[in-house]
Amino acid sequence: MSTPTVEHSAALDAAEAGGIQLITVTFRIRRFNPEEHPDPVWVDYQLTLDPKERVLDALNKIKWEQDGTLTYRRSCAHGICGSDAMRINGRNRLACKTLIKDVNPEKPITIEAIKGLTVLKDLVVDMDPFFQAYKDVMPFLITKGNEPTRERLQSAEDRERFDDTTKCILCAACTSSCPVFWNDGQYFGPAAIVNAHRFIFDSRDEGAEQRLEILNDREGVWRCRTTFNCSEACPRGIEVTKAIQEVKRALVTRRF
Amino acid sequence: MQIHQYDTVIVGAGGAGMRAAIESTQRSRTAVLTKLYPTRSHTGAAQGGMCAALANVEEDNWEWHTFDTVKGGDYLVDQDAAEIMCKEAIDAVLDLEKMGLPFSRTEAGRIDQRRFGGHSRNHGEAPVRRSCYAADRTGHMILQTLFQNCVKHGVEFFNEFYVLDLLINEGKTAGVVAYELATGEIHVFQAKAVVFASGGTGKMFKVSSNAHTLTGDGQAVAYRRGLPLEDMEFFQFHPTGIWRMGILLTEGARGEGGILRNKDGERFMERYAPVMKDLASRDVCSRAIYTEIREGRGCGPEGDHVYLDLTHLPPEQLDAKLPDITEFARTYLGIEPYTDPIPIQPTAHYAMGGIPTNVEGEVLRNNTDIVPGLYAAGEVACVSVHGANRLGTNSLLDINVFGRRAGIAAADYANANEFVPLPENPEELVQTMVEQLRESTGTESVGQIRKELQETMDTNAMVYRTGDTLKQAVEDIAALKERFKNVSIQDKGYRYNTDLLEAIELGNLLDLAEVLAVSALAREESRGGHYREDFPTRDDVKFMQHTMAYQEVAADGSTSIRLDYKPVVTTRYQPMERKY
Numbered sequence: 001m002s003t004p005t006v007e008h009s010a011a012l013d014a015a016e017a018g019g020i021q022l023i024t025v026t027f028r029i030r031r032f033n034p035e036e037h038p039d040p041v042w043v044d045y046q047l048t049l050d051p052k053e054r055v056l057d058a059l060n061k062i063k064w065e066q067d068g069t070l071t072y073r074r075s076c077a078h079g080i081c082g083s084d085a086m087r088i089n090g091r092n093r094l095a096c097k098t099l100i101k102d103v104n105p106e107k108p109i110t111i112e113a114i115k116g117l118t119v120l121k122d123l124v125v126d127m128d129p130f131f132q133a134y135k136d137v138m139p140f141l142i143t144k145g146n147e148p149t150r151e152r153l154q155s156a157e158d159r160e161r162f163d164d165t166t167k168c169i170l171c172a173a174c175t176s177s178c179p180v181f182w183n184d185g186q187y188f189g190p191a192a193i194v195n196a197h198r199f200i201f202d203s204r205d206e207g208a209e210q211r212l213e214i215l216n217d218r219e220g221v222w223r224c225r226t227t228f229n230c231s232e233a234c235p236r237g238i239e240v241t242k243a244i245q246e247v248k249r250a251l252v253t254r255r256f
Numbered sequence: 257m258q259i260h261q262y263d264t265v266i267v268g269a270g271g272a273g274m275r276a277a278i279e280s281t282q283r284s285r286t287a288v289l290t291k292l293y294p295t296r297s298h299t300g301a302a303q304g305g306m307c308a309a310l311a312n313v314e315e316d317n318w319e320w321h322t323f324d325t326v327k328g329g330d331y332l333v334d335q336d337a338a339e340i341m342c343k344e345a346i347d348a349v350l351d352l353e354k355m356g357l358p359f360s361r362t363e364a365g366r367i368d369q370r371r372f373g374g375h376s377r378n379h380g381e382a383p384v385r386r387s388c389y390a391a392d393r394t395g396h397m398i399l400q401t402l403f404q405n406c407v408k409h410g411v412e413f414f415n416e417f418y419v420l421d422l423l424i425n426e427g428k429t430a431g432v433v434a435y436e437l438a439t440g441e442i443h444v445f446q447a448k449a450v451v452f453a454s455g456g457t458g459k460m461f462k463v464s465s466n467a468h469t470l471t472g473d474g475q476a477v478a479y480r481r482g483l484p485l486e487d488m489e490f491f492q493f494h495p496t497g498i499w500r501m502g503i504l505l506t507e508g509a510r511g512e513g514g515i516l517r518n519k520d521g522e523r524f525m526e527r528y529a530p531v532m533k534d535l536a537s538r539d540v541c542s543r544a545i546y547t548e549i550r551e552g553r554g555c556g557p558e559g560d561h562v563y564l565d566l567t568h569l570p571p572e573q574l575d576a577k578l579p580d581i582t583e584f585a586r587t588y589l590g591i592e593p594y595t596d597p598i599p600i601q602p603t604a605h606y607a608m609g610g611i612p613t614n615v616e617g618e619v620l621r622n623n624t625d626i627v628p629g630l631y632a633a634g635e636v637a638c639v640s641v642h643g644a645n646r647l648g649t650n651s652l653l654d655i656n657v658f659g660r661r662a663g664i665a666a667a668d669y670a671n672a673n674e675f676v677p678l679p680e681n682p683e684e685l686v687q688t689m690v691e692q693l694r695e696s697t698g699t700e701s702v703g704q705i706r707k708e709l710q711e712t713m714d715t716n717a718m719v720y721r722t723g724d725t726l727k728q729a730v731e732d733i734a735a736l737k738e739r740f741k742n743v744s745i746q747d748k749g750y751r752y753n754t755d756l757l758e759a760i761e762l763g764n765l766l767d768l769a770e771v772l773a774v775s776a777l778a779r780e781e782s783r784g785g786h787y788r789e790d791f792p793t794r795d796d797v798k799f800m801q802h803t804m805a806y807q808e809v810a811a812d813g814s815t816s817i818r819l820d821y822k823p824v825v826t827t828r829y830q831p832m833e834r835k836y
Contacts, residue, residue: 006521006555006563012596015589016499016556035749052590064703068746068755073296075467078503078584080396081296097587120438121752127293140408141356151353153365159358166358166390166397170295202358237583 020050025105027058029070030112032119040119044108051101055109056084059095072123079235082171086123087112092173092233114176116185130172133188137196137214142207158203165198165243167236174230174240186219190230190240193221197243200256212251221247257683258443262287263670265432265447266663267419267474270297271395271655272634273453274402276663277411280451283667287445289417289434291454291469294403298455298467299655302395303581304508305387306352306652307375308345312366313385318342320378321386325650326829328374328537329608329643330784330794332487332802334825337615337639341650341657348656349388357401359390360577370577371511374537374647374836383511383535387649392506392578398652417443418757419473420686422450422481422630423679429629430676433686437757440750442690444682448673449629449666452478452611452619453659456635459761460769461604461718462710465497465504469761474636476764478611479771483621484804486638486822487609488768489776490785492646493719495541497603498588499561505581505600507648509564510534512577516545517563517597518553524562529836536836539645539785542602546719555599563597602719608646608785609775610638612804612822617662623804623822629669629676633662640802644784693759698742702759705736705743709762709769712736717773722790723780729773737766767807774817775803796831800824 025047032040045062056074063070072095073083079097086095089103089110103109117125143152168191175181175189196215200208215221221244230240250256264280266273269290280286288294309316321342326333349367353359359367369385377384390397406413414434421433423444431446454474458466479485495516496505510516516534518524528544529536536544545562548554555561566574566582571594574582582593589599610632612620617631634655641654709732716729740763747755781795782788801821808818 006517006519006565006597009591009596011591012599015591015596016561016599018557033749033751035751063755064701064706068702069749071747071752071754075292075296075469076298076301077468078301078501079587080301080393080580081292081298081467083292083296099587124752131293135407140404141354147354151350151359151367154361155365156361156363158365159361162358163391166400167393168400169300169396199356202356204356 022048023051023105024048026108028108028110031122033121051105053100054096055088055098056095071121082169085114085171085173087114092177094235097235114172116176116182130175133192134195137192137211139195141205144206152204154203162198162201164238165194167238168194169236173233173235177229177233180223180225187223188220193244193247194240197247208256215247216251261446264449264666265445266451266453268454269294270455271299271398272659274406275656275659276451276453276633278405278409279660279663280667281409281411284670287412287414289414289419291418293415295399297399298470300396300399302652303392303506305389305394305649307386307649308349308388310346313369316384316386323379324375325647327834328647329645330834331831332643332824334640335827336825337641340615341641341653344657345653352401355401355405357397359388371535372648373507373535392508392580422477423682425676425679428676430678433683437752440753442683442686446675446678448670448675451662451666452632452636453634454636456607457768458604460713460765462714463502464604465494465502471761472764472768475610476767479807484612484806485771486612486802486804488771488805489779490608490644492538492606492785493542493602494605495538495545495602496564496600499599499601501588502603503584505564509578509581513569515565517565518548519555524548532836537645540836542719545602561599561601564600565597566593567595606646607635608642610636613637613639616665617658631662631666633658693745693756694748696744698744700739700743702743702762705740706762709736713769721776721788726773726777733770733773740766771805775805778819
């Protein structure tokens with residue numbers, strides 16, 4: 001069974017187009033290396049590249065062809081490992097999920113480390129406080145009684161209830177976009193609450209009361225001011241603020 | 257320099273490393289050394305599922321799974337190991353579910369299962385629904401679930417510690433040497449047992465589904481210490497990478513009904529695999545795609561790709577079952593997979609070969625003897641359950657089954673044995689390597705050499721190979737290795753020196769690419785992922801055996817590769833012609 005020739009949309013034609021149109025772009029990067037200088041400094045780099053490339057491709061080009069000292073974390077390069085969250089034109093994004101054409105390459109593209117976590121070198125921040133907050137919400141399935149012989153049953157509807165928050169890749173884009181977190185490093189931050197939500201609303205889990213008590217703390221969920229920065233920042237499209245609201249509601253109603 | 261002492265040290269924190277750590281931490285004092293924060297590991301990029309004959313949705317049997325694995329591996333699989341993996345697969349999936357993994361569910365609330373390439377009912381009759389999955393982010397869920405359970409069990413991680421040497425003393429494992437990325441400090445970890453779980457080597461190719469970090473670090477460290485590497489010529493090229501970028505689009509897309517089409521819109525896999533069609537094994541699909549392209553039926557202005565067509569599937573099905581890959585198509589290609597076919601090409605994906613182990617995860621130092629205290633699991637290892645071509649989903653299975661086995665075996669060994677004394681100046685090799693790179697004033701750049709390596713590998717050692725192309729690859733790699741001696745880095749500092757890190761990684765890739773090319777040149781037959789146009793058939797008389805490559809060091813310090821061969825373990829299945 002064969003079908004006739006594939007229909008071509010304009011988008012498909014554009015995606016397949018040969019003859020790449022290269023453009024020249026300036027990247028303005030906030031550099032910081034305390035081994036050399038105590039203060040950060042903005043440095044400009046000019047590159048000629050395909051605007052359909054990723055911002056991460058541009059950083060790699062700078063590092064590999066111009067300045068090997070430029071330092072950043074990266075791994076998977078397609079938005080699944082969470083290594084390369086950074087502020088691009090003032091907004092938290094993953095460098096590997098942001099195409100150059102989408103961040104106005106006519107003007108210099110600014111790149112700096114995410115906020116609220118200590119910068120160690122260039123775009124590398126100290127992630128330990130972030131992971132500590134994650135660990136503090138007990139991010140693992142808590143059950144009582146004997147384990148079943150086979151799998152625990154869960155209806156497709158119950159599975160769907162917490163699907164959104166299972167997508168989290170712990171990149172810290174949400175937490176480091178939160179004004180409350182910037183001003184109060186003790187606040188758990190959106191990512192930790194997202195991961196608490198993932199278990200609180202899992203029908204198999206029996207540890208919700210414990211997690212809710214942890215988040216009832218004065219540095220817990222009530223610090224959220226519903227600014228929606230986190231939802232906007234999430235590269236996985238998680239409705240972070242909504243998840244936080246659901247945790248707040250669960251604290252009031254004790255229903256989850 | 258700092259010296260630490262642990263019963264068990266695990267190198268790597270992807271699926272295999274963390275699965276091992278969950279076991280060994282409960283049994284022995286364990287440290288996990290990882291180049292990346294654990295959740296950055298590339299297990300998280302796996303999409304389609306993990307096969308196990310749960311028979312939740314239709315009749316299935318672990319023996320059928322074993323047969324498919326052996327056939328998929330073109331009979332180079334060690335059948336005793338495949339049998340263990342497929343039998344233990346069922347518990348491995350149930351264990352993950354009990355740890356909290358949010359699998360997609362059936363109407364009855366059981367773990368749902370879907371079709372996957374090469375997995376069949378009753379020895380090849382028809383595709384079977386065997387892959388347990390969580391939408392198209394199964395690897396992500398496995399990685400997160402294992403990390404969550406590491407947190408639960410208090411696993412001790414040393415994040416951003418890069419292991420650069422293995423210490424063997426008196427013929428036994430004594431520990432490892434690591435470089436701390438944050439400070440540039442060297443750390444010696446004395447350990448009774450060491451488990452390598454450091455992943456694959458896919459960055460030696462240009463179009464690759466692999467993370468930047470997959471540079472064969474564990475394989476290279478073991479190889480330089482005189483241990484063999486098994487079956488390195490067998491590298492899997494996944495049929496459906498995003499055109500030019502190589503980003504993986506799961507085989508689960510074809511499991512859900514997706515179709516490969518050429519420029520005429522033809523479902524060309526019907527010609528290559530009449531029964532399994534688009535769900536033939538990956539090596540078969542990748543060769544078919546390149547044949548279409550070579551014969552002028554490729555798509556686009558340059559005719560250099562084909563399409564993965566999902567447009568006939570309901571949008572609700574794509575949203576529920578394939579949300580991530582459809583988003584990749586939108587993000588990176590700007591197309592709408594509801595209505596547009598997705599331009600794809602084969603992408604370097606998985607190393608079937610690696611550090612040879614037995615079924616307990618113990619590392620072999622030759623065909624029969626082990627290195628006491630040394631273990632390996634996951635893509636870094638070669639058990640061999642994948643033979644000449646891995647079946648889709650069997651890598652997630654491999655890391656869970658053999659990660660668990662290695663973790664238990666390593667801890668048990670550590671509890672039953674004493675520390676081996678550290679060799680004199682244990683840090684010496686690493687110290688020298690790091691200082692030489694930092695002080696080098698050479699003129700060659702890491703970026704340039706890596707680019708040329710990836711180009712020669714893509715041109716000469718990919719889906720189609722010949723004696724001539726492989727000789728070219730060997731020659732190119734030798735020249736690049738020579739130039740690498742003259743490489744220098746710009747960052748001379750100690751804090752987060754990723755310039756230095758990338759140089760060391762490139763050194764590893766060069767060594768391993770050479771082993772791949774030399775092993776492939778010697779294998780004058782076609783089997784699974786290794787296809788020689790000059791020897792297009794399988795030769796069971798000469799080559800029904802595993803390649804074992806050793807580094808030989810001459811008196812003047814120059815190195816060469818010595819090849820040896822190891823018999824395949826055959827239990828139930830005699831080699832047959834492979835048809836899908």
